[in-house]
Amino acid sequence: MHGLVSRSNNDESPAAHSTDSKKLAPTATQSFHTLQGHEELNEQMRMIELTEEDLALLRLLKPGVEQEIDFITDQFYNTVLGVGKLEAIILEHSSIERLKKTLKQHIIEIFDGDINESYIAKRLNIAKIHKRVGLEPKWYLSAFQNLQNVFITAIYEQPLQEHERLRVVHTITKLLNLEQQLVLEAYEKENIREKEKQYLIVKNELKQKIAEFSGELIDLSMDTNAAVEQLVASSNEVNSTFQRTAQSAKDSQGMARNGHLYLDGLADQIGRIYESTNEMERSVTELSQFSRQIQKIVTAVQEIADQTKILSLNATIEAARAGEHGRGFSVVAQEVNRLAEDTKNTVLRIGELTHKSGALTDQVVGEIRKVQELTHSGKLQSVETSMLFTEIVNALQSSTQEIVVVEEEIKVLIQTIEGIGGTTAQTAESAAYFRSATENL
Template sequence: MKRNAVNVVPSTERLHHEEEEEYIYHETLGELNEQMRMIGLTEGDLQLLRQVRPQMEQRLDAIIETFYQSVLDVEKLKNIILEHSTIERLKQTLKAHLLEICNGEINEAYVAKRLRIAQVHKRVGLEPKWYLSAFQNLQNEFLRLIYREIKEEGQQVRLVSTITKLLSLEQQLVLEAYEKENANEKQLQYDIVRKELKQSIAAFVGELSDLTLDINEAVERLMTSSGEVATTFQSTSSATQGSISYAIEGEAKLADLAIQMKAIDESTAGMQHAVQELHDSSKQIAMIAVSVQEVAAQIKLLSLNATIEAARAGEHGKGFAVVAQEVSRLSEDTRTTVNRIADIVTKSRSIITEVVESINTVHRLTDEGKRQSEETKKLFSDIMLSVQSSADQMITAEKEMKLLSMTIGSIQVATSEAASSAENFKENTEQM
């Protein structure tokens, strides 16, 4: 490849003449060819280096000595050198390296060696800023050597330009290698972090999936339990409604019983009044019987007197004696009848007394029944109010259970979606 460029030659006369000059090109160097073209590094520059190589080689030891003296003044750089190598060994390595630059040959092996140097610098922990500072120091030593040893101005300019280009190329190669190493380290760290992240995410997703399954099972059990509880609530509510119906029916029957008890009480009162009247009549009959007995006694006394008088009358008093006998018999019959009436009255009084006592007992029992009926009615009313309140609470609880079942259902759907999302997340993680 040929391109137009300014050719700086050892002669001042040729310094300002333009002519064709060939840029460095190797098929194996790829993009590096464009970098060398961009900084203007040509085959003429390499040829110039080969020409001055003997002079440079004679001065390299002084340059290296000055260079390392400045490096060792930095404590951090000194520690790096002492930890990984020795000063003498590094001086020999740097001398060989600079001689390769002066050989004027840039090829694949040249580039590979610079990349290895950059890898070593990276491995021992030499930061780019110290590398650039040291390289600038080395360049300064080269430039002082050129200005001190080369007197002809044109040759000075050409050598300064060439050395600057070569050292710039060195820096480009090393910094690119640094950048690649950093990128590789970052990629490695990224791969490690990504792997750890994938493992962590996989473990987390696994735990989330297990947790979701556990939650799903718990929700399903809760759904089943809530369904059973809801069924129980419905059964209890139905039973409560039935209890309310029974309580209302019982209250109605108690009302009917109260009416019947009132009727019995009224009937008992009427019976008691009739018995009282019967008792009063018995008293009157007894008084009449006493009066009749007194009359019968008087009649008998009169009959006795009449018999006596008939006996005195003799034959004339026989008819009157018969009458007296009949009156005496009638008096006796009356007395017998009155006695029987007295016995009946006495027995009636005894029976009336028992009836009155029975009526009084029925009356007391009726009063007690009425009182208990009222208390039972009040108790039924309280039971009905309590059952009604319980029924209302059961209805409210049933509604809340239905709402809870709906909420649990929503949780189950959300849990299933979370499980699906976790599975998708796990699949996406595995594709990272």
Template structure:
């Protein structure tokens, strides 16, 4: 069934028509007696209660049937006025153009309005209204436009009645019956709107619920897998942290031992510095002794030179004595013997002096080499003393660094212990998260 937009619009006042009829048809007379019996629709308990509340009875049904010729005469004006006001609303015009045409909808509206006054209020009447509501809902017609048009349509009906009917009592009855009919239409359509909204919301809820359930399931499974993986990683991290802590303790012990060895090395260096200082002092003393020895050798050399000169003079004197003994002849024989002995002694003295001079020269050379060696030893001793001091300072620096490192290692070990405690806490929290994920998964299954 196409949407008739049966409750849209704002009909304008009807223009004057050449065929104006007062309500004096033979079907309805001013003295017409209404049937006030209760209207009952089979199988519609709730709707029957609604009919009872608005006092819509058999007399109203009969009156609607008798009003149909009057409505039929004015139907074109009612429909044209209706759609003229509808097309003035741009949103409603867009809905009409999107889903149908104005001419088709006018024809549908004519049939619908005449059917309202057919006098057949039964299950088919109700189903038609429900279908109309579904169509309105499907095309996006909001209830506010339906209600606005409904009021305007009611005004059009009432204006037609006032223009057609002159009997006041009958006029009042028709107005009441028409308003009851339109009220029933409103109830049926709005209820259908509400049910359709509820159905859509339920479908949307089911869709969202299923999607949420799927996402929760996926999320809980991923969360559970992540929790398990995190738990394994935490266990491995705890194990690694314990190994690191053990290694730090070993490093601390090694650093402590190294520190002790470094202190021993520092003590040995101090002793070595003392020994090197003693060597330096002894070397200086030896250098002084060698210098004194050189001075003594120089003095011996002077003595040797003096002895050589004396030996030369003695030899010359011996030669002169031999000459004089030769001149003396026999009287000088004894003196000649003495001269020869003196000459011999002079030669021996000279030879001895030459040997002494050689020994003194050799001793001077050795003393020179000793002096040079002592100077080299002193230089090495000074360099060794300097290096020993530098090594001592280096050992002191090493000891201070090792002391600081040992303190840092102790501090780091405490921090590692705190980290292990924290990691174990994370592991416990991860296990709780895994349990929560499992519970979340069970809840999603029961959604």
């Protein structure tokens, strides 16, 4: 690469592709290069101290670069093709020969020493192409470092004085640095643009999802709220029913107590009836005994009447024998006979009545015994019923207490459901606010 900066005594023209030591010497005054409408870029060029003199030096170096351009590009791509990933990118999107041709033109344009709008636009386009083919910035920087190494090696192979070599290295380094700044900035802007595009896509998708979710949440909250309101209404109705049931249970408990008291009174009455029937049985038994005694008396009187009748008959016979003297005694005998007959008939009548009275007494005794049996059975049933009513009263009391507990639990449940309803309504409001906020993103 001895032709990058050549010395010639036969050609002293500034446009020639050779330079001498006097032309490479530093000038007394340095003017920075500026570009209209690119204040930030001008600041960058001032920061790396890129001057008009540097650009002029590049133009002086251009002929030597053109002579060595094939060697430069070959060295550059020999290194690049040593990386399998870079080779794959090149073969997928272009060819080696085409890229070498493009690189030659690109390097020669650098040494035109003319940084203008076209120069900047081409660098930005390079960044877009690299981004499109998937070349990462690290590989671009590595390749550019390789290109810089090629230039510096070539410079140090030239027969230049140290200050001349240093100036050339500084100038080329400044241009390559500016090149990297332009491309990397374009890389960054393209990344930002893609990220913003992706962010916008994600944002719109997120907005849509959130809007759908918020709508579903609002609908669900409304349905839940309606269900809660219906549940509250049903719970209030159940509570009212429980209150009525509790009141009915209390009323039933009171009536059961009253029935228990009535049964106790009935048991007392049945007991008194039972005692009364016992007294009646004793009285009827005594009456039966009296009837039997009367029957005995009737029998005795009947026997006396029969004997009296026999005596009267004997007296009549004796009176007939006595004749006229026994006539009065005969009248008396007849009267005694008639009296005996009447007595006999009366006694027979009394006997019949006494017999009937005994039969009726026996029948009354039987009926009284039946009443006693029924009264005793009723008394037992009354006792059993009283015990049953006691159990009913106890069960009603326990049921009433349980109903009261359930009523309190239902009140707590209603309060809880109302709290859930309030929370659901608040959730619906939050979802509506959330959807509104999402729409404003």
